[in-house]
Amino acid sequence: MKPVTVQDLVERFSLEILAGHSELHRPITKSKAHRPGLEFVGYFEYFPQAHVQLLGRKEITYLHSLSENERNLHIGNIVKYHPPCFVVTRNQEGLKYLTKYCEEEQIPLLRTSASTSKFQDLVDLYLSKSLAQEIAIHGVCVNVSGIGILLRGKSGVGKSETAHTLIRRGHRLVADDIVVLKKISPETLLGTHNGKTKEFLALRSIGLINVSRLYGRKAFQDETRIVLDIELTKWQEHALNNDLELEPRFTDYMDIRIPHIEIQLQPGRDVAGLVEAAANSWYLRQQGYSAAEEFMQRLQSDTN
Known part of the structure; x- marks a missing residue:
């Protein structure tokens, strides 16, 4: 089984790199991407931190709706687990706060124009085959x-x-x-x-x-x-x-x-x-x- 890295993900899906350029060598060991929903409200009991973290329209819209203090708290709680990377779908913008945290923690922050459901299907299929x-x-x-x-x-x-x-x-x-x-x-x-x-x-x-x-x-x-x-x-x-x-x-x-x-x-x-x-x-x-x-x-x- 060939190791899969964040760099492989970037090349496979032509992802834009917003932060964490020096950490693209990070390994990806789990085959399913995860959408952090419960984690944004503070529940981390079963957080799959080794998975690719996928941020769709729901997640980003929720973060935009928070006050700066609330947003910093919720994002700070997730990045401290150091997942392999975050991927933002649909070319969503207004990500300065997210970029800031990912740069500080050296976590790759990536972006794609694909819809969340389509990208999740593609990345899950790719990882399941690559990590099999x-x-x-x-x-x-x-x-x-x-x-x-x-x-x-x-x-x-x-x-x-x-x-x-x-x-x-x-x-x-x-x-x-x-x-x-x-x-x-x-x-x-x-x-x-x-x-x-x-x-x-x-x-x-x-x-x-x-x-x-x-x-x-x-x-x-x-x-x-x-x-x-x-x-x-x-x-x-x-x-x-x-x-x-x-x-x-x-x-x-x-x-x-x-x-x-x-x-x-x-x-x-x-x-x-x-x-x-x-x-x-x-x-x-x-x-x-x-x-x-x-x-x-x-x-x-x-x-x-």
């Missing part, structure tokens, strides 16, 4: 018809070649060789690249290709939510299971369970087509449909 627990695994990540899939297997088994076939069929590459997995929530696993391998796919006997240059911008996607873990393995006679519905299996990544499927490889077998079938089958199961259940119902209706 992450691991890197060997494999390939693809998006098949909007469904994020991990392709795993031993080196040389054919992961990248399968991904290439999927790309030619209109699906998208996310990462090849090194896949970065980020735990965005207790149930959400995000797959992305490590930056260096972005858009690149390594094919044996061919070498590196840039999928965006070769097949167009639609051939690549920066990230995707992972919902299927598919392991490609070498063909083993009598090892395939032809049950109507296989017992569900899962792989754990940072305590998130992802449905696991094994696909065995054999010359002439349409592996990319099987990956597409697995993706579409997963989608139908999310809609409550099971082909095995429908088949059994047909058998039962024939016997009645």
